[in-house]
Amino acid sequence: MTEFTPFTSLAGGALIGLAAMLLMAVHGRVAGISGIxxxxxxxxxxxxxxxxxxxxxxxxxxxxxxxxxxxxxxxxSTIPTPWLIVSGLIVGVGVTIGSGCTSGHGVCGMARLSARSIAATLTFMITTGITVHVVRHIVGGL
Amino acid sequence: MPRMVTALLIGLIFGAGIALSGMINPAKVLNFFDIAGSWDPSLAFVMGGALIVTAIGYRLVLKRPAPLLDTRFHLPARKDIDLPLLAGAGLFGIGWGIAGFCPGGSIPALGLGEPAALIFVASMVCGIAATRLVRR
Structure with a gap:
């Protein structure tokens, strides 16, 4: 279990947004971590x-x-090392082919109402949800 | 030099946001997606806060002729929704769902000195580097 933290999560999210705005204002760059x-x-x-x-x-x-x-x-994090490695490799390949991750597509692209980023974000939110469900409730955990 | 200092400060703000919001914690991320189990809706607030500030911020910033330390805004120009975009995003989600680490969450987690974050980031960097080499 993790504690539901609406206020610190909202405040933290606002800081992430502030960083995204500043990186555009100062450097003219999208705050996409995988791209960076x-x-x-x-x-x-x-x-x-x-x-x-x-x-x-x-x-x-x-x-x-x-x-x-x-x-x-x-x-x-309770995930065994081999699965951390598998996860890291898949994420690395996926964000490179898909041109972005949660920050680039999910925050910066969605904020610009980019059709590509909206499609990418919907796609990875769905596959993440399916993966978590399969791992936790069908496989029974890693 | 100004570019380096400002990027460092903006990185600090980003990392503080990730840490404060709970995105830094893989268990919290996985619980957000576990609606049928130990659901923790916090990450909806992270995304909401980040999206509102970014959307308003971009509107103000992109009205200006250029960023402070560059000659132009570097915005992605592509509009087409193609197979690599969707396949890559789908793949990324599978990896994110396995361990709860995304790129933006894992980089600040390195600063906590957590071995799991180090193993994940090292593997992710290999994945990014290998894919870039193959696609050149």
Missing amino acids: IGGVLPPSAADWVWRAAFLAGAIAAPALLIAMTGHEIAFS
């Missing part, structure tokens, strides 16, 4: 520096949030 990661991997994009800096900031953020506010960050 892709641009730092070889053959890296010419503008890899801002991408690496953004990712470094995102990695540093939780520790800074804990230090500044004392907010406890819940984290729980």
